[in-house]
Amino acid sequence: MRQLLLSRPLHAGQHVELDGDDYHYLRHVLRLRPGSRVPALDARGFRWELELLEDNGSRLVARVCSSARHGEAAFPRLTLYQAIPKGSRFDDLVRQLVQFGVDRICPVFSERTVSRPDREGGRVDRWRRVAREAVQQSGAARPVEIVLPQPLAGIHPTDGALALVLHTDGAPSDGAPLAQSTLHGYLGEVPEEVDLVVGPEGGFTDSELTGLLGKGFRPLWLGPQVLRSESAALFAAAAVRILVLERAHWQPRSEHR
Numbered sequence: 034m035r036q037l038l039l040s041r042p043l044h045a046g047q048h049v050e051l052d053g054d055d056y057h058y059l060r061h062v063l064r065l066r067p068g069s070r071v072p073a074l075d076a077r078g079f080r081w082e083l084e085l086l087e088d089n090g091s092r093l094v095a096r097v098c099s100s101a102r103h104g105e106a107a108f109p110r111l112t113l114y115q116a117i118p119k120g121s122r123f124d125d126l127v128r129q130l131v132q133f134g135v136d137r138i139c140p141v142f143s144e145r146t147v148s149r150p151d152r153e154g155g156r157v158d159r160w161r162r163v164a165r166e167a168v169q170q171s172g173a174a175r176p177v178e179i180v181l182p183q184p185l186a187g188i189h190p191t192d193g194a195l196a197l198v199l200h201t202d203g204a205p206s207d208g209a210p211l212a213q214s215t216l217h218g219y220l221g222e223v224p225e226e227v228d229l230v231v232g233p234e235g236g237f238t239d240s241e242l243t244g245l246l247g248k249g250f251r252p253l254w255l256g257p258q259v260l261r262s263e264s265a266a267l268f269a270a271a272a273v274r275i276l277v278l279e280r281a282h283w284q285p286r287s288e289h290r
Contacts, residue, residue: 035172036080037073038165043081043097052092059085059093071095074168078175108174108277109195109227111270112137114188116233118262119147126263127160131167131177133270138164140182143241146233157181185241190249194226195219197253198245199265201236213252220276227273229253231266 037055051059059065071083083095113130117123117140130138138160157179164177190196197219230250237245246252255268 035072036169037071037083038168038176039073039075040176041075042077043073043075043079045097045099047097048086049083049095049097050092051095056092060088067093070098072172074173074176076176108134108274109224110136110175111273112139112191112194112226112228113266113270114139114141114185114228114230115266116141116143116146116185116231116262117182118233122263123156123160124163126266127163127179128167129263129267130270131164131173132171133267134173134274135177135270136175137178137180139180139188141185141188141230142182143185143233144238145235185237186244188230188248191226191228193224194228195224196228196230196250197269198230198237198242198250199232199269200242200252200254213254216253216255216272216276219251219253220273220280223277223280229266229269229273231262231269233262 037051037059039049043049059071065071065085067085067088069085071085073081073083075081082098084098085093085095087094111134113135115123115126115138118126123140127138140157140160160179164179167173168177228250230245232241242252253269255265255272260268
């Protein structure tokens with residue numbers, strides 16, 4: 034475990050009690066004892082160090098020590114609207130998306146998704162547990178939010194966000210080409226928020242794509258390779274992350290002579 038994820042804000046000098054799964058993991062898996070120190074991430078994205086003071090058999094008492102803001106404050110908050118894949122594939126995808134730096138995961142139902150709302154409502158708690166474990170194991174810079182599944186038609190770009198929808202290279206059936214920039218072009222200035230929308234196997238229908246573009250989402254094509262829905266989500270998240278992290282080292286294209 035790289036860090037302990039706590040769902041509340043912390044303050045220097047505060048005493049906190051760690052029980053339940055946190056107690057079991059710290060005491061019986063990591064075998065930590067009073068005197069040990071544990072890195073923690075609070076609900077505001079602050080990193081802290083906790084000093085374990087007391088073990089009463091079912092909970093640990095810890096003192097909150099030094100803190101520092103996470104090291105990725107300049108990195109945009111990344112929201113992923115993901116069409117829910119069938120089966121248990123979304124569990125693994127949530128775990129990987131946390132490692133790839135996604136901050137907010139929004140499961141959506143589209144016309145071509147196999148999963149239906151009456152089947153997925155009970156899985157949200159499990160997805161949140163998976164995300165929490167991934168934050169702790171990966172050392173993610175911020176807590177990850179997973180919202181309740183919703184219809185694709187109900188989503189809207191975050192205010193001020195660079196909002197992108199992934200699509201295949203074909204034009205809609207009306208034949209109108211999609212006016213788009215490259216991902217480098219979209220990230221010429223680093224935004225505070227990036228929204229990504231990824232469709233199901235088979236992609237979005239023409240009407241869905243037209244509706245998203247009409248709301249302010251902008252088209253993004255990542256190449257001719259055929260990707261599974263969850264692979265496309267990871268591909269896009271990783272591409273945004275790498276381009277932002279390495280933006281200072283971009284070099285202009287040299288002219289051909």
